[in-house]
Amino acid sequence: MTRYFAFVSDYQDQGLSLPVRHTQDSAGYDMASAVRIELTPGQTALVPTGLKAYMPPGEVLLIVIRSSWAIKKHCVLTNQVGVIDRDYVDNPDNEGHIFIPLTNNGQEPVIIERGDRIAQGIFVRFGVTDDDVAQATRTGGFGSTTH
Numbered sequence: 001m002t003r004y005f006a007f008v009s010d011y012q013d014q015g016l017s018l019p020v021r022h023t024q025d026s027a028g029y030d031m032a033s034a035v036r037i038e039l040t041p042g043q044t045a046l047v048p049t050g051l052k053a054y055m056p057p058g059e060v061l062l063i064v065i066r067s068s069w070a071i072k073k074h075c076v077l078t079n080q081v082g083v084i085d086r087d088y089v090d091n092p093d094n095e096g097h098i099f100i101p102l103t104n105n106g107q108e109p110v111i112i113e114r115g116d117r118i119a120q121g122i123f124v125r126f127g128v129t130d131d132d133v134a135q136a137t138r139t140g141g142f143g144s145t146t147h
């Protein structure tokens with residue numbers, strides 16, 4: 001298999017479910033919070049999913065909010081769209097653990113229950129320039145590339 005989700009070691013055997021699409025033509029794999037979190041108005045949290053993702057060369061996993069969470073709960077992805085690089089998986093820093101930065105833009109506290117599907121992941125192909133020479137390997141996420 002070349003494109004699949006798995007759990008990072010700290011979240012295996014915890015009764016969490018791997019992301020699935022909910023209809024035969026849905027683009028997104030719904031991704032759930034692995035823990036219970038309360039967000040006060042204006043608060044941001046890095047929501048752990050317990051997940052990592054494998055994908056073929058030339059693909060990226062884009063993370064976007066589920067529109068129901070944006071509309072009903074006034075929550076947004078702090079980074080608008082999450083970019084999960086293929087080389088993030090099994091990196092030495094955190095095994096490629098996917099986090100969802102979530103901000104409560106509403107006026108009321110929001111409770112995210114363990115298992116709440118707050119976002120969705122979409123595998124897409126991307127291009128690189130003809131003169132691209134990137135060769136470095138990834139060591140982590142969230143600012144890990146220093147040059």
Ligand SMILES: O=c1ccn([C@H]2C[C@H](O)[C@@H](COP(=O)(O)OP(=O)(O)OP(=O)(O)O)O2)c(=O)[nH]1
Nearest residue numbers: 082083084085088098099140141142143144145
């Ligand atoms: O919503 C997100 C966004 C990113 N990541 C992880 C996966 C991604 O491969 C890595 C780096 O993301 P990005 O390139 O957006 O962050 P950066 O600030 O450029 O960090 P780096 O220098 O590590 O690339 O962080 C997440 O887990 N969730």
Ligand SMILES: [Mg+2]
Nearest residue numbers: 142143144145
């Ligand atoms: Mg980056």
